[in-house]
Amino acid sequence: MGVEQGQPHIEFRAVEVSYRTHKDALQSFSLQIKKGEFVFLVGTTGAGKSTLLKLLSREVNPSKGAVVVDGKEINRQLALFIPRLRRKMGIVPQDYALLPKKTVEENIAYASRAAGKTRRQTRRRTPFILMGVHLLHKAKSFPEELSGGERQRVAIGRSLVNDPPLILADEPTGNLDPEHSMEIMQLLLDLNDRGSTVIVATHDMLVVDQVPARIIRLEEGRIISDSGPVERPKSEPVETEVIPLIAVVEGNEDAPIEPVEELELHVEESGTEEVQQKPDEQPEAVETKEDGEDA
Amino acid sequence: MLDRLLFILSEALVSLRRNLGMVVLSVLTTAVCLYVLGGLGLLYLGLQKGAKGMTGSLEMRVYLRETTTQEQVSILLREVRATQGVDKAILIPKDKAWAKFSRENPGIAKDIANPYPDGLKITLNDLSRGDAIATQMRARPEVEPENGVNYLQKEQDLLEQAMKLLRWVGVTAGGMLLLVAGVLIFTVTRLAAMSRRVEIRIMRLVGAGYSTMYLPMILEGKVQGVLGGLLAAGLLQLTYRQVTHVVAAYESIPPLPAFPLQSVYIYTVIAGAAYGVVCSCLALIRLHKRIR
Numbered sequence: 001m002g003v004e005q006g007q008p009h010i011e012f013r014a015v016e017v018s019y020r021t022h023k024d025a026l027q028s029f030s031l032q033i034k035k036g037e038f039v040f041l042v043g044t045t046g047a048g049k050s051t052l053l054k055l056l057s058r059e060v061n062p063s064k065g066a067v068v069v070d071g072k073e074i075n076r077q078l079a080l081f082i083p084r085l086r087r088k089m090g091i092v093p094q095d096y097a098l099l100p101k102k103t104v105e106e107n108i109a110y111a112s113r114a115a116g117k118t119r120r121q122t123r124r125r126t127p128f129i130l131m132g133v134h135l136l137h138k139a140k141s142f143p144e145e146l147s148g149g150e151r152q153r154v155a156i157g158r159s160l161v162n163d164p165p166l167i168l169a170d171e172p173t174g175n176l177d178p179e180h181s182m183e184i185m186q187l188l189l190d191l192n193d194r195g196s197t198v199i200v201a202t203h204d205m206l207v208v209d210q211v212p213a214r215i216i217r218l219e220e221g222r223i224i225s226d227s228g229p230v231e232r233p234k235s236e237p238v239e240t241e242v243i244p245l246i247a248v249v250e251g252n253e254d255a256p257i258e259p260v261e262e263l264e265l266h267v268e269e270s271g272t273e274e275v276q277q278k279p280d281e282q283p284e285a286v287e288t289k290e291d292g293e294d295a
Numbered sequence: 296m297l298d299r300l301l302f303i304l305s306e307a308l309v310s311l312r313r314n315l316g317m318v319v320l321s322v323l324t325t326a327v328c329l330y331v332l333g334g335l336g337l338l339y340l341g342l343q344k345g346a347k348g349m350t351g352s353l354e355m356r357v358y359l360r361e362t363t364t365q366e367q368v369s370i371l372l373r374e375v376r377a378t379q380g381v382d383k384a385i386l387i388p389k390d391k392a393w394a395k396f397s398r399e400n401p402g403i404a405k406d407i408a409n410p411y412p413d414g415l416k417i418t419l420n421d422l423s424r425g426d427a428i429a430t431q432m433r434a435r436p437e438v439e440p441e442n443g444v445n446y447l448q449k450e451q452d453l454l455e456q457a458m459k460l461l462r463w464v465g466v467t468a469g470g471m472l473l474l475v476a477g478v479l480i481f482t483v484t485r486l487a488a489m490s491r492r493v494e495i496r497i498m499r500l501v502g503a504g505y506s507t508m509y510l511p512m513i514l515e516g517k518v519q520g521v522l523g524g525l526l527a528a529g530l531l532q533l534t535y536r537q538v539t540h541v542v543a544a545y546e547s548i549p550p551l552p553a554f555p556l557q558s559v560y561i562y563t564v565i566a567g568a569a570y571g572v573v574c575s576c577l578a579l580i581r582l583h584k585r586i587r
Contacts, residue, residue: 082502085502086500088502091501093500097493111500114494114497114507115503161501162502
């Protein structure tokens with residue numbers, strides 16, 4: 001984990017949030033998170049974990065205080081700029097939010113197209129995203145054919161369509177058994193290793209205890225403990241601008257690790273990205289369907 | 296740009312396909328509404344045109360007192376000609392009137408003294424001014440106090456009432472239908488948003504622009520309006536053709552003018568499209584407040 005020093009990436013300054021049904025969801029809440037940190041927000045239901053994530057994605061606005069991301073007070077930004085803000089973060093919901101009548105690759109491609117990527121860009125990037133979340137072999141499967149862990153990996157893959165520097169995961173292991181939970185955590189750790197700041201809201205203490213990360217405990221909208229930034233030995237660095245390619249083989253410890261170094265990134269002068277691979281590892285281009293596969 | 300447009304169009308198509316039943320219902324309601332409004336509009340315009348045509352032959356007779364001098368008649372004529380709604384006014388001396396009557400009814404006129412007074416023949420160019428001019432004439436001292444003014448009061452009243460009724464029917468029935476069509480388009484848009492809630496959620500998660508999220512549904516409303524408009528215009532054309540056939544069978548009724556094909560199609564389609572967009576936008580404004 002490469003936590004950068006200097007200015008915080010994210011800062012909550014004396015933030016207060018009140019819902020109609022829940023007064024004082026957050027009370028004078030202050031917190032700083034640096035670039036590259038892996039943070040767990042833990043606490044019981046109603047402690048304020050999800051509210052913190054919603055503040056970052058501007059689904060909720062504070063009644064007092066400021067939420068600062070990269071030096072900008074996002075709570076003051078016009079609603080018009082919310083989509084632009086969200087393109088800088090990958091949001092992973094607990095319930096996966098997958099389109100049941102689209103295949104795995106179509107789910108990723110749809111999100112990519114919706115996020116503004118062209119058909120060509122989408123066709124190029126989708127296989128790499130799938131490879132990154134170890135679902136290339138399930139590209140043609142429908143969500144109902146996947147396990148909970150695999151569905152969550154699709155959701156994580158989808159959150160990567162914008163190459164976001166910040167990943168927000170709200171109870172990503174809430175519906176998973178311990179084995180699949182660790183699999184998802186490993187994926188998030190790998191993303192963190194590639195430089196993304198990862199914030200995970202969870203009450204799954206089994207997972208939290210096994211992952212070396214900063215743990216912030218919340219109760220009734222206040223921080224009750226903060227372990228502070230944790231330095232974690234980093235995995236092998238991979239220089240790629242396409243997406244983080246994760247060298248973990250899901251569910252099979254003995255399987256050979258994908259040699260990610262063999263994927264060479266070639267950036268054309270025009271800025272178009274092309275990835276050259278060994279022929280036997282070439283992921284198939286994804287045909288993005290637009291003619292309306294019903295959800 | 297083209298790429299984005301294709302994506303938005305494909306999303307609109309998905310929306311339309313997903314709520315096909317409701318879309319068909321809303322298209323039909325919009326079509327019926329525009330058909331009724333368009334039909335009433337055409338009828339109203341036709342009556343207005345007919346009324347204007349009638350005024351050319353609509354004459355008012357004003358009978359003068361025996362005591363009226365030549366000078367008074369000249370002044371009266373000048374003033375009447377200057378009155379708004381009067382096309383022309385001419386003096387018909389009693390001798391000329393009697394001579395004409397005698398020619399047309401030789402048996403009756405024989406051995407009878409001329410009962411006609413001097414009179415004015417006033418031709419109107421504005422039907423709606425008929426009442427006012429008649430009242431004005433009756434108040435003149437030169438005009439016979441009893442039955443001094445004679446014109447097609449009943450016909451004019453009938454026409455006026457028909458046009459009032461049309462206006463009333465147009466406003467109430469058309470308005471109600473318009474409301475129903477609007478509610479349907481609004482509901483279809485809301486249903487589309489409901490059935491696309493996962494897509495909309497995904498779009499929100501990945502930071503899709505508002506245009507990407509909402510344009511497909513606005514387009515859907517527009518398509519419904521345009522289809523409704525086209526259907527209404529087609530129905531109007533068919534109805535007009537049938538009415539023309541019926542009218543042609545009666546020699547006493549003048550033939551109807553040609554169907555204003557271009558303007559009917561253009562106006563109904565524009566009205567439908569605009570209405571569809573307005574209703575879907577209203578639905579989306581409410582939705583946007585909730586899901587932003």
